[in-house]
Amino acid sequence: MKLSFVAAATTLFLSTMGVMADDTYTAPSPADSSLGLSSSLDGTYGVVIEDYTESYYRKAKRDTISNLETHCSSDGALEVTLSDGVLTDANGRIGSIVSNNQFQFDGPPPQSDYIYAAGWAVDDDGILYLGEYDDFYKCLSGDFYNLYYQSIDNEACTEVQIKLVSLTDC
Numbered sequence: 259m260k261l262s263f264v265a266a267a268t269t270l271f272l273s274t275m276g277v278m279a280d281d282t283y284t285a286p287s288p289a290d291s292s293l294g295l296s297s298s299l300d301g302t303y304g305v306v307i308e309d310y311t312e313s314y315y316r317k318a319k320r321d322t323i324s325n326l327e328t329h330c331s332s333d334g335a336l337e338v339t340l341s342d343g344v345l346t347d348a349n350g351r352i353g354s355i356v357s358n359n360q361f362q363f364d365g366p367p368p369q370s371d372y373i374y375a376a377g378w379a380v381d382d383d384g385i386l387y388l389g390e391y392d393d394f395y396k397c398l399s400g401d402f403y404n405l406y407y408q409s410i411d412n413e414a415c416t417e418v419q420i421k422l423v424s425l426t427d428c
Contacts, residue, residue, distance in 0.1 A: 283352065283368065285343060285377025286389030295379035295387055297343040303384075303422040304329050305336040307396060307405070326384040327421070330428035337425065345378040345386075353378065361394065361405040361420075373407070386420040394418050 289295050306329065331337075337348045345353030351363035354375035368375040379387045386392065388407065396403040397415040409415040 283344060283354070283375035284373070286374055286391075288377065289379060289387055289390035293381060293387070293390075295381055297340065297379045299340045299380060299422070302337050302339055302348070302425065304331065304425045305338060305386075306421045306423050307403075308419050308421050309416065326424045328424040328426050331425040335425070338422065340378055340380060340422070343376045343378050355388065355407045359407045359410065361407060380422050384422045386422055392419055394420055 303326070306327075338353065339346050347353065347363045349363070350366065352365050352368045352375050353361065353363050354368035354372040355361055356364075356369045357371040357373065359373070362369075364372075374388060377389045381387065381392075391407075394417075395406040395409045395415040396418045397406055397410055399414075405418075405420070406415065409417075
């Protein structure tokens with residue numbers, strides 16, 4: 259009886275911490291397989307935020323699939339890895355969407371009230387997806403921007419895409 263109680267208590271504790279008992283993170287419905295997304299990449303990548311219209315226009319005009327863009331590495335730049343749908347920064351924190359729909363890195367584990375912490379994937383152009391969605395929002399917060407999964411203010415938010423890029427020393 260004690261063992262059953264301990265197992266149930268452990269499961270309840272882990273679920274309230276935002277981690278399911280089998281150590282996987284909550285993910286949205288997966289994207290359609292026809293998108294050809296990869297949920298794992300070898301290596302570490304930089305992150306670039308692109309204006310949605312510019313990114314969409316360039317993507318739509320391409321006739322062939324290109325490799326990931328290469329950018330110069332710099333101190334303080336966000337560097338990430340993608341493994342089995344989990345996005346992790348250089349400090350080992352998990353990329354997640356938290357209760358206010360903000361995209362941020364925490365933990366591990368992610369914040370206890372997170373919405374999604376898995377289900378990340380990337381297309382051949384480096385565009386980051388969460389499930390089937392590649393639209394995110396940068397929203398002005400004082401003199402800087404935060405990233406969100408959904409718009410929180412039509413006037414302060416701009417639709418963007420998050421792009422993974424190869425990094426090189428320049």
